[in-house]
Amino acid sequence: MNESIHIFEQEGEVLLLDINSGAVHVIDAMVRDILSVFTGENDGEVLEKLTGQYPEAELREALGELHALMEAGELFAPDINVPPTFREQGLVKSLCLMVAQDCNLRCKYCFGDGGDYGMGRAVMSEETGRKAVDFLIKSSGARRHLEMDFFGGEPLMNFGTVKSVTEYARQREKETGKKFKLTMTTNGMLLTDEKIKWLNDNDFALVLSLDGRKEVNDAMRPDVGGHGTYDRIVKNFKRCLASREGGDYDYRGVYTFLRGTYTKKNLDFTEDVLSMNDEGFSILSVEPVVSKNPEIGFTEADLPRIYEEYDRLTHAYMERHRAGKGFFFFHFNMDLSNGPCVAKRLSGCGAGHEYFAVAENGDLYPCHQFVGREGYRLGSLDEGVTNTELPAHFRACHVLNKEKCRSCWARFFCSGGCHANADLFHGDIYEPYEVGCAIQKKRLECAIYVQAMLALEKQERETAAEA
Amino acid sequence: MKHIKTVNKPTMQKTLKTGGCGECQKN
Numbered sequence: 214m215n216e217s218i219h220i221f222e223q224e225g226e227v228l229l230l231d232i233n234s235g236a237v238h239v240i241d242a243m244v245r246d247i248l249s250v251f252t253g254e255n256d257g258e259v260l261e262k263l264t265g266q267y268p269e270a271e272l273r274e275a276l277g278e279l280h281a282l283m284e285a286g287e288l289f290a291p292d293i294n295v296p297p298t299f300r301e302q303g304l305v306k307s308l309c310l311m312v313a314q315d316c317n318l319r320c321k322y323c324f325g326d327g328g329d330y331g332m333g334r335a336v337m338s339e340e341t342g343r344k345a346v347d348f349l350i351k352s353s354g355a356r357r358h359l360e361m362d363f364f365g366g367e368p369l370m371n372f373g374t375v376k377s378v379t380e381y382a383r384q385r386e387k388e389t390g391k392k393f394k395l396t397m398t399t400n401g402m403l404l405t406d407e408k409i410k411w412l413n414d415n416d417f418a419l420v421l422s423l424d425g426r427k428e429v430n431d432a433m434r435p436d437v438g439g440h441g442t443y444d445r446i447v448k449n450f451k452r453c454l455a456s457r458e459g460g461d462y463d464y465r466g467v468y469t470f471l472r473g474t475y476t477k478k479n480l481d482f483t484e485d486v487l488s489m490n491d492e493g494f495s496i497l498s499v500e501p502v503v504s505k506n507p508e509i510g511f512t513e514a515d516l517p518r519i520y521e522e523y524d525r526l527t528h529a530y531m532e533r534h535r536a537g538k539g540f541f542f543f544h545f546n547m548d549l550s551n552g553p554c555v556a557k558r559l560s561g562c563g564a565g566h567e568y569f570a571v572a573e574n575g576d577l578y579p580c581h582q583f584v585g586r587e588g589y590r591l592g593s594l595d596e597g598v599t600n601t602e603l604p605a606h607f608r609a610c611h612v613l614n615k616e617k618c619r620s621c622w623a624r625f626f627c628s629g630g631c632h633a634n635a636d637l638f639h640g641d642i643y644e645p646y647e648v649g650c651a652i653q654k655k656r657l658e659c660a661i662y663v664q665a666m667l668a669l670e671k672q673e674r675e676t677a678a679e680a
Numbered sequence: 681m682k683h684i685k686t687v688n689k690p691t692m693q694k695t696l697k698t699g700g701c702g703e704c705q706k707n
Contacts, residue, residue: 235690298700554699
């Protein structure tokens with residue numbers, strides 16, 4: 214088969230992705246068989262091999278359709294090389310502030326060692342937070358849109374700094390013309406009505422951590438005393454969500470996400486997604502744990518079961534959508550027509566060159582998961598970036614420069630996977646974490662299927678309405 | 681088309697020349 218296409222089956226449909234154009238086609242079984250032979254120029258060979266299997270007239274008709282797609286640039290599109298729009302040096306546009314390297318939960322899969330990242334429990338001072346705002350403005354060049362995430366640990370354990378830094382960022386916006394998008398990732402334990410109102414008034418997008426069903430969440434996300442947290446958290450999240458009803462938060466991109474982690478203990482994670490939806494939340498994500506702990510982390514042996522579960526989730530997702538009760542699932546939210554530009558697909562999350570994490574003491578790291586990892590300190594807010602080789606190393610670590618990614622069908626959708634995971638498993642950001650790649654590819658197939666079906670069903674409804 | 685249903689009109693190739701502004705949070 215031609216290496217510039219990927220064909221897969223989902224829920225009985227056969228889908229074709231043209232890798233270098235991003236075109237998606239739903240094809241019949243005969244076209245799939247043709248494409249196992251067809252290279253774009255060998256019609257005679259196709260007819261010779263398949264005429265016994267299919268009527269010749271049908272084969273010729275299908276070949277005509279394939280040639281039309283080639284002429285439209287939607288089949289066998291030419292290879293993509295690094296475009297001139299992907300500049301050699303990145304500009305920092307996004308910071309993750311570790312405002313509290315301390316936490317009131319003890320999640321069993323925490324990559325931050327219970328919140329302190331192995332650096333001792335501490336919180337960021339207001340002065341350090343303000344310096345981070347200035348650093349981002351200075352480092353972002355002509356870019357107008359900037360992003361800042363308040364992270365931890367648990368950021369609400371240091372609400373004073375959050376408020377002070379936000380106030381300062383809004384003041385600097387007026388002085389510089391920059392626009393800050395602010396996000397907070399919180400476990401919700403300290404979400405009081407007063408804090409919710411303040412977060413709403415300051416246009417905070419919220420990422421609320423919950424692992425789905427009560428028994429799943431409480432087994433993985435206990436408090437410091439080892440007690441379950443579900444009842445307390447869900448009560449707070451519901452109040453938070455209710456406070457935003459009737460506002461135009463989603464319209465303005467100020468989303469309220471519920472985000473969970475699944476582990477080897479809940480491979481039936483579809484139930485967790487549906488549980489959160491049943492509780493009234495409609496912007497959801499659950500993601501695979503990345504851990505070397507054999508009790509919760511995944512190996513290749515777990516992949517068939519994980520694939521099966523994504524099939525179940527896809528089915529449930531479509532069922533609810535068709536019944537008019539659809540929800541938003543982060544990994545299925547793929548824009549097939551107007552997705553990001555190629556330069557963005559190469560830079561991905563931007564860790565290490567467009568996106569930095571700021572530790573509570575002002576040290577800079579490539580991202581929140583690298584905080585405290587030996588060999589990955591970039592510099593500090595006071596010194597600036599002193600390890601200038603690291604940003605260049607991360608900038609060059611894109612799919613077209615990685616051997617395993619260069620020929621992978623998913624290369625323009627995954628951005629080469631997570632650097633922190635590659636480092637965790639291989640000690641080398643150029644060596645992708647294989648289990649993560651496999652899960653990502655399955656999710657992408659499900660997402661392409663979901664978006665293709667929703668698009669086709671919409672077309673059918675519009676055609677029927679016109680008739 | 682009888683055998684193939686195309687579901688999108690992607691702009692990825694176009695962005696080889698026009699992308700890279702870094703303002704994403706044009707296409």
